[in-house]
Amino acid sequence: MVELMAVKDYAQQIAEAIATVVKIDIEIADHKLMRIAGTGRYQKLVGQSMDRQGYIYQEVLRTGHQFVIETPGIHPLCAPCKARGNCSEKYEVVSPINVDDKAVGAIGLICFTEAQAKLIQENQQSYLIFLTKMAETIALKLKEQEFLAGLVSANHYLNSIIDCLEEGLITVDLEGNVLHYNQSAKRLFSANLLTPRTHLKSLFSPQIVSDILRVGTNVDEVIEREVQLETKKNKAQMILRALPIDSEGGVKSIGVTLRPFDEIGRIVHRLSLQDAGYTIEDILGVSDTVQQIRERAKVVAASQSTVLIRGESGTGKEMLARSIHNLSSRQQGMFMAINCTAIPEALLESELFGYEEGAFTGARKGGKIGKFELANKGTLFLDEIGDMPLFLQAKILRVLQERQIERIGGIVPIPVDVRVIAATHRNLEEMMAKGEFREDLYYRINVIPIDIKPLRERKEDIQILCEHFINGFNQRLNKNVRFLSDRFRQRLVEYSWPGNVRELQNIIEYAMNLANDSTLTEEHLSPRLKNNQALNLEDEFNLEKVERETILRCYQMFGGGVQGKEKAAKALGIGIATLYRKLARYNIE
Numbered sequence: 216m217v218e219l220m221a222v223k224d225y226a227q228q229i230a231e232a233i234a235t236v237v238k239i240d241i242e243i244a245d246h247k248l249m250r251i252a253g254t255g256r257y258q259k260l261v262g263q264s265m266d267r268q269g270y271i272y273q274e275v276l277r278t279g280h281q282f283v284i285e286t287p288g289i290h291p292l293c294a295p296c297k298a299r300g301n302c303s304e305k306y307e308v309v310s311p312i313n314v315d316d317k318a319v320g321a322i323g324l325i326c327f328t329e330a331q332a333k334l335i336q337e338n339q340q341s342y343l344i345f346l347t348k349m350a351e352t353i354a355l356k357l358k359e360q361e362f363l364a365g366l367v368s369a370n371h372y373l374n375s376i377i378d379c380l381e382e383g384l385i386t387v388d389l390e391g392n393v394l395h396y397n398q399s400a401k402r403l404f405s406a407n408l409l410t411p412r413t414h415l416k417s418l419f420s421p422q423i424v425s426d427i428l429r430v431g432t433n434v435d436e437v438i439e440r441e442v443q444l445e446t447k448k449n450k451a452q453m454i455l456r457a458l459p460i461d462s463e464g465g466v467k468s469i470g471v472t473l474r475p476f477d478e479i480g481r482i483v484h485r486l487s488l489q490d491a492g493y494t495i496e497d498i499l500g501v502s503d504t505v506q507q508i509r510e511r512a513k514v515v516a517a518s519q520s521t522v523l524i525r526g527e528s529g530t531g532k533e534m535l536a537r538s539i540h541n542l543s544s545r546q547q548g549m550f551m552a553i554n555c556t557a558i559p560e561a562l563l564e565s566e567l568f569g570y571e572e573g574a575f576t577g578a579r580k581g582g583k584i585g586k587f588e589l590a591n592k593g594t595l596f597l598d599e600i601g602d603m604p605l606f607l608q609a610k611i612l613r614v615l616q617e618r619q620i621e622r623i624g625g626i627v628p629i630p631v632d633v634r635v636i637a638a639t640h641r642n643l644e645e646m647m648a649k650g651e652f653r654e655d656l657y658y659r660i661n662v663i664p665i666d667i668k669p670l671r672e673r674k675e676d677i678q679i680l681c682e683h684f685i686n687g688f689n690q691r692l693n694k695n696v697r698f699l700s701d702r703f704r705q706r707l708v709e710y711s712w713p714g715n716v717r718e719l720q721n722i723i724e725y726a727m728n729l730a731n732d733s734t735l736t737e738e739h740l741s742p743r744l745k746n747n748q749a750l751n752l753e754d755e756f757n758l759e760k761v762e763r764e765t766i767l768r769c770y771q772m773f774g775g776g777v778q779g780k781e782k783a784a785k786a787l788g789i790g791i792a793t794l795y796r797k798l799a800r801y802n803i804e
């Protein structure tokens with residue numbers, strides 16, 4: 216609660232106004248008996264305590280009632296006073312200053328002459344009312360002060376909340392002049408660019424300014440735009456939202472919020488972690504390979520070096536990359552994955568590096584942020600890096616060396632702090648020999664290589680993976696499968712698993728959809744597995760057999776005529792005589 220001291224100047228003015236009119240001295244004290252205002256002989260005592268003389272004031276403060284004392288110095292209340300029996304005061308009227316029924320101070324008229332005493336005595340009722348009204352005026356001022364202090368504190372509180380926001384917030388009037396902004400907004404803009412009265416024109420492009428101002432014309436209008444800001448450090452892509460601030464009497468200002476794009480990405484990523492928040496423990500398997508991979512991943516997570524994961528499709532390369540990211544100090548940043556095979560060459564560059572507005576025909580307004588920028592402070596997973604075109608390999612190498620990127624059509628390099636984890640199923644060494652993969656990039660990404668063996672070479676992992684997938688699908692499909700028949704199990708072990716763990720997962724899902732009791736049997740196998748003969752490794756990888764099949768396919772494609780044979784020999788990369796020899800040898804007619 217605000218104390219009377221806070222309005223002492225006002226109390227002094229009131230005291231002087233009263234004294235001028237009634238020609239009697241006034242003394243005002245607060246609830247601690249501190250003299251806060253006074254006239255005549257009391258004026259120079261302002262600021263001094265009255266606790267040794269103000270016995271009448273004490274009584275008024277205690278009771279909250281007015282008090283008239285006709286015999287100062289003699290009245291029993293004056294008993295403890297030093298001036299008892301010798302008081303210079305002749306007559307005294309004291310009123311409480313009440314705020315919310317509580318005495319916060321007292322105001323008194325003090326007569327030092329018989330004439331003054333007589334005057335008050337004869338008009339006592341009027342003086343009492345007058346003094347009460349004056350006390351009320353001071354109380355009112357105090358309430359007003361209290362209200363103002365409340366407003367100031369609420370304002371301060373609101374500002375602190377607004378400053379806590381990570382989002383930049385700017386309010387502008389309907390002409391676009393800045394009224395207010397929070398600390399985050401201040402941090403976003405270059406030095407001194409954002410000040411009160413700055414016009415939006417100095418902050419955003421004319422189109423964005425006009426979009427923002429349009430919001431002020433309609434209470435229901437909200438706009439959202441992707442904008443690029445020249446921040447203190449560099450250029451940054453932001454999501455801008457503008458919304459009307461509806462106050463009494465309609466919209467008088469507009470609120471503009473700004474949020475860095477990569478931060479949004481991080482939030483989305485964090486929220487979606489449930490799905491992809493793999494940890495090392497999720498990598499299942501009892502084989503030496505898997506156990507070593509788990510150990511390796513822990514060590515790798517602690518370093519910042521580039522990792523190259525090699526393995527066939529479906530062996531868990533992305534899963535491993537995500538586990539490394541989630542275990543590393545970059546876990547709060549984004550994990551961005553890009554499959555170099557899945558994206559057409561022409562788009563891959565812009566996906567990776569982003570582009571500036573107007574960089575090429577068809578470029579999106581406001582430009583586009585690339586995966587490298589999105590993965591800033593996080594991890595970029597370059598899947599199937601072996602399929603990346605050579606010119607992009609050169610660009611990737613430059614990013615890894617210089618730790619900065621340039622958007623397509625951009626001139627300012629943007630620093631990025633990204634850990635790259637690359638993956639491939641291809642033989643990079645062979646590609647290098649043929650000039651299809653850059654040697655320098657190979658050595659740059661191959662700092663920490665991790666090989667994941669195909670499932671057919673670690674069949675001991677099938678059991679635990681099956682159990683894991685069965686548990687998952689039991690929940691998802693609301694089933695209660697608990698057993699595998701011996702034949703079912705045997706078929707899984709015999710199969711060559713070209714699609715690796717992903718294929719196993721699909722096979723289990725297929726079987727569980729068909730199963731209606733607790734056991735998966737041979738009849739629940741997909742046709743592909745049902746028809747699969749027991750894998751004969753010697754047969755499967757026999758070079759002669761592979762050669763015969765290839766020649767046969769080629770021969771069938773081009774036909775048996777002389778011209779067909781010539782074409783076949785050319786396609787096979789052998790001479791015509793050799794082809795004839797091989798046709799005879801393999802008994803192909």
Ligand SMILES: Nc1ncnc2c1ncn2[C@@H]1O[C@H](COP(=O)(O)OP(=O)(O)OP(=O)(O)O)[C@@H](O)[C@H]1O
Binds near residue numbers: 498499505598
């Ligand atoms: N060791 C494992 N433990 C549990 N699940 C696994 C394991 N390995 C792979 N998986 C699962 O198999 C599926 C395929 O894994 P992932 O996508 O990581 O493979 P990939 O090697 O990156 O495949 P691609 O090269 O085709 O992109 C995922 O559902 C993953 O959870």
